[in-house]
Amino acid sequence: KAGVTQTPRYLIKTRGQQVTLSCSPISGHRSVSWYQQTPGQGLQFLFEYFSETQRNKGNFPGRFSGRQFSNSRSEMNVSTLELGDSALYLCASSFPPQETQYFGPGTRLLVL
Amino acid sequence: AQSVTQLDSQVPVFEEAPVELRCNYSSSVSVYLFWYVQYPNQGLQLLLKYLSGSTLVKGINGFEAEFNKSQTSFHLRKPSVHISDTAEYFCAVTLINDYKLSFGAGTTVTVRA
Numbered sequence: 001k002a003g004v005t006q007t008p009r010y011l012i013k014t015r016g017q018q019v020t021l022s023c024s025p026i027s028g029h030r031s032v033s034w035y036q037q038t039p040g041q042g043l044q045f046l047f048e049y050f051s052e053t054q055r056n057k058g059n060f061p062g063r064f065s066g067r068q069f070s071n072s073r074s075e076m077n078v079s080t081l082e083l084g085d086s087a088l089y090l091c092a093s094s095f096p097p098q099e100t101q102y103f104g105p106g107t108r109l110l111v112l
Numbered sequence: 113a114q115s116v117t118q119l120d121s122q123v124p125v126f127e128e129a130p131v132e133l134r135c136n137y138s139s140s141v142s143v144y145l146f147w148y149v150q151y152p153n154q155g156l157q158l159l160l161k162y163l164s165g166s167t168l169v170k171g172i173n174g175f176e177a178e179f180n181k182s183q184t185s186f187h188l189r190k191p192s193v194h195i196s197d198t199a200e201y202f203c204a205v206t207l208i209n210d211y212k213l214s215f216g217a218g219t220t221v222t223v224r225a
Contacts, residue, residue, distance in 0.1 A: 106154075
């Protein structure tokens with residue numbers, strides 16, 4: 001089976017812009033989670049989707065949003081980018097009942 | 113809420129020597145436990161997991177971990193490391209039906225010849 005794929009792999013944006021990241025889960029997986037990884041804060045949970053519904057959300061401002069489509073693919077959006085949003089954004093998928101999350105290679109976002 | 117503490121931020125080790133990475137968690141309810149590895153410029157790869165059953169869990173690449181409920185620990189071990197084991201290792205915990213992982217700060221393992 002193909003693993004979790006994320007596009008794009010690298011992205012450079014400027015402050016104030018918005019960005020959309022995409023994640024395709026492993027075939028048959030219906031849960032998709034997003035995490036932010038930074039040197040200062042480590043790995044932090046953003047949100048999780050299952051069957052197009054957000055089931056859990058981390059402690060991030062409303063500028064961070066996501067959605068899931070009927071084919072389980074997911075997107076996350078960050079509006080009004082700040083320098084501190086520079087990070088590696090990781091997507092993970094799992095097959096319910098939720099137990100093990102499998103991660104993609106990540107999207108590295110640089111905000112200038 | 114659950115939390116994870118990885119007791120060592122950096123572990124240098126010589127090739128073919130054993131290594132142990134320590135992880136403690138705090139939770140008042142039952143949890144699932146995981147170890148992931150991250151190589152430079154890559155995502156996270158699952159090494160092993162504890163869901164239930166035997167407290168000694170074997171994973172990929174010769175790694176194993178032992179779940180100790182009384183000490184709330186889940187330490188990772190490998191009897192003989194290779195240069196290719198140089199990476200960052202993360203311990204993670206999730207509550208059953210919580211749908212999110214809480215990670216430790218990570219342990220950087222550097223294997224020298």
